Amino acid sequence: MSEVYLNGELMPLEEARISVMDRGFLFGDGVYEVIPVYGGRLFRLAQHMQRLDNSLHSIRMENPLQPEDWEKIFKRLTGATPDIEQLVYLQVTRGVDWARNHLFPRGSKATVFVMAWIAKPKDPDIAKKGVAGVVLEDNRWNRCDIKATSLLGNVLLRQEAQDAGATEAILIRDGLVTEGSSTNPFIIQDGEILTPPSSNLLLPGVTRDLVLELARGSDMPCAERQITRDELETADEIWICSSSREVQPVTRLDGKPVGDGVPGTLFRRIDTLFQDYKASLS
Numbered sequence: 286m287s288e289v290y291l292n293g294e295l296m297p298l299e300e301a302r303i304s305v306m307d308r309g310f311l312f313g314d315g316v317y318e319v320i321p322v323y324g325g326r327l328f329r330l331a332q333h334m335q336r337l338d339n340s341l342h343s344i345r346m347e348n349p350l351q352p353e354d355w356e357k358i359f360k361r362l363t364g365a366t367p368d369i370e371q372l373v374y375l376q377v378t379r380g381v382d383w384a385r386n387h388l389f390p391r392g393s394k395a396t397v398f399v400m401a402w403i404a405k406p407k408d409p410d411i412a413k414k415g416v417a418g419v420v421l422e423d424n425r426w427n428r429c430d431i432k433a434t435s436l437l438g439n440v441l442l443r444q445e446a447q448d449a450g451a452t453e454a455i456l457i458r459d460g461l462v463t464e465g466s467s468t469n470p471f472i473i474q475d476g477e478i479l480t481p482p483s484s485n486l487l488l489p490g491v492t493r494d495l496v497l498e499l500a501r502g503s504d505m506p507c508a509e510r511q512i513t514r515d516e517l518e519t520a521d522e523i524w525i526c527s528s529s530r531e532v533q534p535v536t537r538l539d540g541k542p543v544g545d546g547v548p549g550t551l552f553r554r555i556d557t558l559f560q561d562y563k564a565s566l567s
């Protein structure tokens with residue numbers, strides 16, 4: 286039975302309980318983070334904590350814990366298996382209100398939940414063969430920059446992708462690529478690495494920013510600019526990335542091969558840079 290943290294206490298997962306009047310349950314009124322743990326170390330912790338602060342600020346909540354308290358909890362939950370890759374999940378909701386009312390309750394106490402789990406071992410076939418994607422219309426709200434727990438839009442799109450035999454949906458709004466249902470996309474066009482610029486329409490992915498940092502640090506041409514649907518569909522390579530997937534090549538889009546239909550040379554380069562970076566920190 287794995288141990289989790291809930292509102293100041295550690296307990297077995299099966300014993301963790303929240304009220305049915307919690308606004309996270311009733312309204313999806315909360316935010317979250319997912320942080321990888323490699324070699325016992327929290328990966329890009331400062332960036333995840335900064336994004337948590339940004340998400341909380343956007344929903345007009347204060348961070349209920351100090352950075353050192355968060356870190357203590359993470360270390361406690363991941364410390365038992367430091368050599369195994371793990372993922373930490375944290376969630377902060379606006380807490381319990383005894384009346385179901387859309388308006389923020391006065392003086393409610395945030396609900397804080399943290400758990401960690403062992404990451405699925407990476408499937409070596411993904412880097413060798415790639416994954417399938419589908420293009421779907423981005424029908425979510427206009428604050429996708431907030432890492433909100435209200436993920437119904439993303440859930441429906443991801444399921445639609447899965448039902449179409451793909452691993453991820455790449456989303457289009459007004460003819461332009463925004464992001465994936467739970468990833469940020471990149472395309473390669475004439476040797477240049479492109480990704481949509483940060484805006485209210487996409488989550489500023491920690492992995493996305495790292496990919497840009499690694500590419501720039503190795504003088505690989507890259508730019509943050511709008512990508513049209515046509516550019517996506519004619520790209521030489523497509524990648525998707527997130528904390529749990531790392532960087533993955535999309536080799537089929539809507540059932541058609543992307544480029545040569547195999548992971549491209551720039552994917553192999555960025556993946557090597559990513560794996561070397563990971564190893565250097567562990």
Ligand SMILES: Cc1ncc(COP(=O)(O)O)c(C=O)c1O
Pocket residue numbers: 319439464465466467468469488489490491492493526527528529
């Ligand atoms: C909608 C969405 N976009 C992008 C990402 C990638 O973000 P990160 O690299 O910080 O995991 C996620 C991750 O869950 C996501 O849910």
